[in-house]
Amino acid sequence: MHFQYSIEGGDFSRAGNASSQLKKLLKQLNVDSQLIKRIVVALYEGEVNIVAHAHRGTIDVDIEPDKVFIRLSDEGPGIPDIKQAMKEGYSTASQKVREMGFGAGMGLPNMLKNADKLNIESEPGKGTIVELTTLLR
Amino acid sequence: MKIAEIVKTLDGSVILGKENLEKDVEMGFASDLMSDVLTLQTSNILLITGLSNVQTIRTAEMADITCIVMVRNKKVTSEIIDLANENNIVIIECCYSMFKTCGLLFQAGLKPVY
Ligand SMILES: Nc1ncnc2c1ncn2[C@@H]1O[C@H](COP(=O)(O)OP(=O)(O)O)[C@@H](O)[C@H]1O
Ligand SMILES: [Mg+2]
Numbered sequence: 001m002h003f004q005y006s007i008e009g010g011d012f013s014r015a016g017n018a019s020s021q022l023k024k025l026l027k028q029l030n031v032d033s034q035l036i037k038r039i040v041v042a043l044y045e046g047e048v049n050i051v052a053h054a055h056r057g058t059i060d061v062d063i064e065p066d067k068v069f070i071r072l073s074d075e076g077p078g079i080p081d082i083k084q085a086m087k088e089g090y091s092t093a094s095q096k097v098r099e100m101g102f103g104a105g106m107g108l109p110n111m112l113k114n115a116d117k118l119n120i121e122s123e124p125g126k127g128t129i130v131e132l133t134t135l136l137r
Numbered sequence: 138m139k140i141a142e143i144v145k146t147l148d149g150s151v152i153l154g155k156e157n158l159e160k161d162v163e164m165g166f167a168s169d170l171m172s173d174v175l176t177l178q179t180s181n182i183l184l185i186t187g188l189s190n191v192q193t194i195r196t197a198e199m200a201d202i203t204c205i206v207m208v209r210n211k212k213v214t215s216e217i218i219d220l221a222n223e224n225n226i227v228i229i230e231c232c233y234s235m236f237k238t239c240g241l242l243f244q245a246g247l248k249p250v251y
Contacts, residue, residue, distance in 0.1 A: 013216075016195030023199065033180070033201065040199045041175050048192075100192045101171030110175055 001063040007050045009076065012100050015051040018059050019044040029063070031136065039068055039134045042114040045107040046072045046130055052097040053077065054127065067116075070132040078124040086112065086120075138162060138247050140204055140227055143183065146245045147231040147238060149206065153218055154227030162204055164248045167239050171196040179250050185238055189213050194220045206231055208238045 003025070005018035023040045031039075043059070050057035054076025062069040079085045086108050093103025112118050117133035141158040144151055151158065167185035168174055171192055174184060180201040186193060189211040197205055204227040207213060213221075213228055221228050231238055243249070 013191055015192065016199070019199055020195065034178075037180070037199070037201055044195065044199045045172070045175065100190060101169065101188045101196065102192070104170050104172050106170075106172035106176070110172060113176070 003061045003063075005059040005061075007047060007057040007059060007074070009051060009053075009055040009057070009074075012051055012096075015048050015100075016044055018047055022061055025063075026068075035134065035136065038114040039070075039132075042111045042118075042132050042134075043070055043072075045110045046070070046132065048100075048102050049107055049130075050074045050076075052093055052100075052102060057127075064136075066136050068134045068136065070134075072130045072132075073127065074129075075127045078126055078128050079120070079122040080124045082120050082122060138242075138245065140229075142245065143204070143206070143242065143247070144229055146241050147206065147229065147233060149229040149231035152213055152228040152230055153221050154204070154225070157203070157225075157227050160203070160227075162247070164250045165239070165242055166250045167235055169235075174200055174202070177250055182250060183242075183247065185235065185242070187211055187235055189217065191217060191220060193217070194224065194226060197221075197226055198224045203227060205229070206238060208233060208235045 019040045026036045054074035057074030060071040088109045089105040091105035097103040115132040116135045119131040122128040162183040165183040169188045184205045187209045206229045210232040
């Protein structure tokens with residue numbers, strides 16, 4: 001099964017809509033609730049990152065019998081130093097992002113903790129691709 | 138601890154979820170930082186926060202949190218209530234500080250997540 005969602009940069013009121021829809025879907029598919037939580041927490045942090053740091057993006061979700069594969073690709077400033085960005089506490093988030101309860105530099109580390117595999121590719125000035133894989137059994 | 142007891146302990150007002158007051162929450166967690174809340178592995182907890190916006194509810198939804206106490210007299214908008222309602226989340230408003238709220242609930246026997 002394949003699903004696609006589009007995300008607008010800066011649109012905080014809608015940040016989380018894609019994660020919410022995926023959560024409902026995984027529930028319908030009877031995926032274990034702890035696994036659902038891991039998947040949607042990671043996706044939600046990724047969704048917030050597009051809203052907070054990029055101009056616009058697309059989320060592609062592939063649900064297979066044994067895994068859920070999520071690809072978040074965005075057009076935006078990109079991440080010049082991915083190793084640094086992965087460090088807990090590193091953040092370039094604006095005051096507005098902090099007011100929304102994010103911007104403590106915990107998003108990418110949270111995604112790493114909740115996914116079985118995390119892959120990040122980025123081209124500064126162009127955009128970022130984040131891939132999350134979660135095994136279902 | 139029953140949600141009704143939490144309301145009583147805090148002299149709070151139930152904004153949403155009056156039908157769920159007999160439900161139990163086991164542990165509490167207090168933060169204004171949603172990324173912090175998203176690190177928790179425990180479900181069925183009480184979230185104590187002074188952050189009142191749509192992302193608070195979205196965070197609760199993703200983290201399987203079913204009851205939120207808004208401290209420091211933070212008010213919720215109708216947009217927040219609608220979203221919480223969709224997700225069957227109880228919202229309690231309370232005029233105490235975060236510190237006092239946590240102290241009272243701890244004293245009443247609500248357990249910390251860690
Ligand atoms: N999609 C993205 N586009 C551009 N920069 C990003 C993106 N995702 C993350 N970053 C960069 O990595 C940093 C750390 O991200 P994260 O761990 O999620 O923390 P936070 O979002 O709270 O700052 C961000 O502050 C930002 O500089
Ligand atoms: Mg982030």
